[in-house]
Amino acid sequence: xxxxxxxxxxxxxxxxxxxxxxxxxxxxxxxxxxxxxxxxxxxxxxxxxxxxxxxxxxxxxxxxxxxxxxxxxxxxxxxxxxxxxxxxxxxxxxxxxxxxxxxxxxxxxxxxxxxxxxxxxxxxxxxxxxxxxxxxxxxxxxxxxxxxxxxxxxxxxxxxxxxxxxxxxxxxxxxxx
Amino acid sequence: xxxxxxxxxxxxxxxxxxxxxxxxxxxxxxxxxxxxxxxxxxxxxxxxxxxxxxxxxxxxxxxxxxxxxxxxxxxxxxxxxxxxxxxxxxxxxxxxxxxxxxxxxxxxxxxxxxxxxxxxxxxxxxxxxxxxxxxxxxxxxxxxxxxxxxxxxxxxxxxxxxxxxxxxxxxxxxxxxxxxxxxxxxxxxxxxxxxxxxxxxxxxxxxxxxxxxxxxxxxxxxxxxxxxxxxxxxxxxxxxxxxxxxxxxxxxxxxxxxxxxxxxxxxxxxxxxxxxxxxxxxxxxxxxxxxxxxxxxxxxxxxxxxxxxxxxxxxxxxxxxxxxxxxxxxxxxxxxxxxxxxxxxxxxxxxxxxxxxxxxxxxxxxxxxxxxxxxxxxxxxxxxxxxxxxxxxxxxxxxxxxxxxxxxxxxxxxxxxxxxxxxxxxxxxxxxxxxxxxxxxxxxxxxxxxxxxxxxxxxxxxxxxxxxxxxxxxxxxxxxxxxxxxx
Numbered sequence: 323x324x325x326x327x328x329x330x331x332x333x334x335x336x337x338x339x340x341x342x343x344x345x346x347x348x349x350x351x352x353x354x355x356x357x358x359x360x361x362x363x364x365x366x367x368x369x370x371x372x373x374x375x376x377x378x379x380x381x382x383x384x385x386x387x388x389x390x391x392x393x394x395x396x397x398x399x400x401x402x403x404x405x406x407x408x409x410x411x412x413x414x415x416x417x418x419x420x421x422x423x424x425x426x427x428x429x430x431x432x433x434x435x436x437x438x439x440x441x442x443x444x445x446x447x448x449x450x451x452x453x454x455x456x457x458x459x460x461x462x463x464x465x466x467x468x469x470x471x472x473x474x475x476x477x478x479x480x481x482x483x484x485x486x487x488x489x490x491x492x493x494x495x496x497x498x499x
Numbered sequence: 500x501x502x503x504x505x506x507x508x509x510x511x512x513x514x515x516x517x518x519x520x521x522x523x524x525x526x527x528x529x530x531x532x533x534x535x536x537x538x539x540x541x542x543x544x545x546x547x548x549x550x551x552x553x554x555x556x557x558x559x560x561x562x563x564x565x566x567x568x569x570x571x572x573x574x575x576x577x578x579x580x581x582x583x584x585x586x587x588x589x590x591x592x593x594x595x596x597x598x599x600x601x602x603x604x605x606x607x608x609x610x611x612x613x614x615x616x617x618x619x620x621x622x623x624x625x626x627x628x629x630x631x632x633x634x635x636x637x638x639x640x641x642x643x644x645x646x647x648x649x650x651x652x653x654x655x656x657x658x659x660x661x662x663x664x665x666x667x668x669x670x671x672x673x674x675x676x677x678x679x680x681x682x683x684x685x686x687x688x689x690x691x692x693x694x695x696x697x698x699x700x701x702x703x704x705x706x707x708x709x710x711x712x713x714x715x716x717x718x719x720x721x722x723x724x725x726x727x728x729x730x731x732x733x734x735x736x737x738x739x740x741x742x743x744x745x746x747x748x749x750x751x752x753x754x755x756x757x758x759x760x761x762x763x764x765x766x767x768x769x770x771x772x773x774x775x776x777x778x779x780x781x782x783x784x785x786x787x788x789x790x791x792x793x794x795x796x797x798x799x800x801x802x803x804x805x806x807x808x809x810x811x812x813x814x815x816x817x818x819x820x821x822x823x824x825x826x827x828x829x830x831x832x833x834x835x836x837x838x839x840x841x842x843x844x845x846x847x848x849x850x851x852x853x854x855x856x857x858x859x860x861x862x863x864x865x866x867x868x869x870x871x872x873x874x875x876x877x878x879x880x881x882x883x884x885x886x887x888x889x890x891x892x893x894x895x896x897x898x899x900x901x902x903x904x905x906x907x908x909x910x911x912x913x914x915x916x917x918x919x920x921x922x923x924x925x926x927x928x929x930x931x932x933x934x935x936x937x938x939x940x941x942x943x944x945x946x947x948x949x950x951x952x953x954x955x956x957x958x959x960x961x962x963x964x965x966x967x968x969x970x971x972x973x974x975x976x977x978x979x980x981x982x983x984x985x986x
Contacts, residue, residue: 329530333522341517342510352773355517356611359530366534393714426509445502446510480505 323374329366331375332382343383346442347390349430361385387447391457394435429479433472440468441476529613580681580755582783583645584792587628589635589689589764589777598636604629606778610695610711610763618737620706622699624759626782634768635776640689642696642727642762642779643793646755649680652794681731681755683712683781685762686793688724692773693765698729700736700753708732708753712760720766727762728793731755756783811836811845814852819944819977827976829860831952834971842898842948843906851946851975858956860976882947890974894950899981900943907948947976 323331337358344354365372365381372378430438436458443454444465451469455462520526592601607624608616616622630636687694694715700708712729734751760781768774820828830851835841851857862882882890895910902908952972 325534326531329534330527333527333530337521338511338514338518341514341521342507345514345517346506346510351514351517354514355520358517358521359526359533362530363533366530426505427513430509442506446506448503476502480502 325366325372328372328375328378329362332362332378335375336379336382340379340382340386343386343442343446346430346446347386347439349435349438357386357390358382360389364389387443387457390439391459394439425479426476429476432475432478437468437472437475440465441472444469533613533615580783581646582756582785583781583787584643584789585645585781585785585787586643586789587641587779587781589628589630589638589640589779592628592630593636598633601630601633601636603631603633606631606763606775608699608761608778609775610697610761611693612775616697616699616706616709618706618709618735621704622701622706623704624699624761624780624782626780626785629778629780630776631778632768632774632776634766634774635764638690638764638766638776639722640691640764640777641687642781643686643789643796644728644760644762644781645684645792646681646783647684647792649682652682652684683728683731683755683758683760684793685712685726685728685760686724686796687727687762687764688722689764690720690722691764691766691776692720694727694762696727696729696760696762698732699759699761700732700734701757701759702734707734709737724796726793729760731758758783811848811850814849814854816849817851817853817855817857822977822979825861825863826859827862827978829858829953829956830975830977831856831957832948832973832975834950834973840906842896842946843902846898846900846907846944846946851977856957858953858959860953860956860974862976889953890949890951896948897945898948899945902942942981945978945981947978949974949976 340358340361341351341354344357345351346354348354348357361382362385364385365378372381430441433441439458440454443449443457444451449457451462451465454460455465458465460468596602607629608620608622610616683696683698685696687696694713696712696714698708698710698712699706700710710729710732713725713727715723715725715727731753734753762779762781764776764778765773766776817830822828832845832851832855835845838844892912895912896907897910898907950973952974957972
């Protein structure tokens with residue numbers, strides 16, 4: 323199969339899944355699409371021997387995760403100024419933008435980018451806590467804290483029974499005097 | 500249904516529209532083009548593949564953290580290149596045009612997207628502001644830039660000996676840096692959803708180096724401002740191309756006067772689509788048009804203060820009690836004198852003293868893992884702030900009997916996490932003090948310090964400190980002995 327055909331088959335077969343993954347990571351449809359495209363370019367530029375579209379999809383997903391984490395690390399601490407200082411009349415209402423019909427969506431919107439990323443890596447990518455910590459270059463305790471806080475917020479919107487048994491002990495008190 | 504399935508279903512539903520776009524013939528054609536161009540670009544620089552992320556080294560706020568510098572030596576001769584400062588405001592076009600008559604132009608360069616700039620592109624860029632969509636107006640978009648040196652923005656002395664940040668990788672990133680290295684200092688602001696700054700190294704009209712200096716993307720449009728500069732690309736360094744550090748060190752550093760600093764802003768148009776709003780091109784050959792530097796915008800910038808010639812008076816140290824569950828020993832300590840390591844000096848002199856006000860403080864749920872990595876993204880520790888306790892948001896530090904490098908690293912808040920503030924600058928610390936990145940694994944007694952006190956606890960102790968301004972009081976919280984704190 324030529325690379326051109328492989329790319330076409332990848333898009334046909336995996337666009338929906340990759341777009342969904344991109345959206346989960348970034349929280350934004352367009353940013354998610356950008357992430358998919360950038361990852362595809364990154365994978366195919368390197369002339370890897372990709373036996374089939376399924377293998378290519380795996381590489382692209384990994385590249386998406388890497389690119390997303392790299393960009394998250396690069397983002398500066400930008401100061402958010404007070405809203406309402408803009409003269410434009412058509413600034414969309416923040417509440418309308420955040421509200422979604424889906425409880426999971428509402429819950430995810432309340433998470434910080436790091437919490438969201440940790441949740442996606444842990445519960446969608448099914449990485450272990452240690453692997454999530456490695457990918458995000460954080461301590462495992464920090465990841466546990468992110469996940470615990472995120473699940474608390476998710477529980478406000480989503481039936482906690484969905485993730486009963488997925489709670490993680492945040493603090494290990496062994497060895498303390 | 501478990502959380503994995505829920506996330507999958509939610510993502511699929513939310514991104515349903517994306518599928519059609521990604522599967523379109525147009526996108527496929529664009530991707531094929533980008534792949535072909537990307538391979539040609541790799542051929543230009545030899546096609547080596549290794550670690551990406553050289554463009555991670557950004558300037559502005561990050562520039563005061565010299566530990567992320569490359570190991571490329573800069574040959575310095577004569578005066579360093581300088582240009583600016585410059586300030587460009589998108590709405591200034593309204594001085595010459597009515598809103599409906601503002602000239603709109605197609606972008607001459609794209610910093611993102613299908614036609615993203617790359618080495619080999621032939622460009623003719625117009626200095627100043629170019630507006631691409633009328634939605635750019637009324638957003639208070641602006642960009643400031645100045646060609647300076649790394650030393651200008653860090654205001655600290657370099658360490659005497661380069662030291663690898665990762666002891667297991669002695670040839671990797673080091674904390675060495677060259678204060679004479681030219682950089683573009685930048686600052687941008689306004690209502691936007693994305694802003695990117697990229698330095699282009701030009702050989703006449705041909706792009707021979709691309710370095711994305713900074714990028715910020717918000718989940719929804721909002722008014723933001725922040726650092727937006729870039730380092731100077733090397734010849735043959737093209738962004739998104741993977742180059743090993745070894746290869747980078749062999750590339751010729753570009754002449755900063757041959758660079759153009761390009762800033763682009765994205766936001767929503769009337770139809771709700773995210774579009775490229777405006778481009779601002781800074782040409783160092785243009786005369787300066789502003790009187791203040793971008794770094795003057797930084798809210799935490801402090802003027803150097805006079806250092807005290809006196810070391811802290813030695814005191815008898817209080818008996819330190821190990822933490823008990825969520826309870827920690829807290830002390831009220833007067834503020835330090837200015838020095839290069841003011842809190843470390845106090846600790847060495849015996850603080851917290853036996854005669855200081857002390858009380859028990861509850862930090863329920865604080866992550867009991869003091870991480871060994873005191874820089875980058877790694878939070879030093881997590882302190883619960885759900886009920887907005889008195890210490891939330893207060894300036895904070897970590898000090899221990901032994902912390903290599905900067906001995907009392909300041910911390911900054913990210914949600915509930917306190918991470919190392921890599922600027923190393925704060926009041927009481929003279930800007931001329933030498934700076935090195937803090938060593939991992941502090942040793943000995945470890946204290947978390949907040950600039951402020953729990954006045955209720957202080958008053959309850961019955962021992963008000965009347966001769967010191969409350970604003971000059973600090974709370975030292977004993978976290979325990981470093982070796983007993985989990986990593």
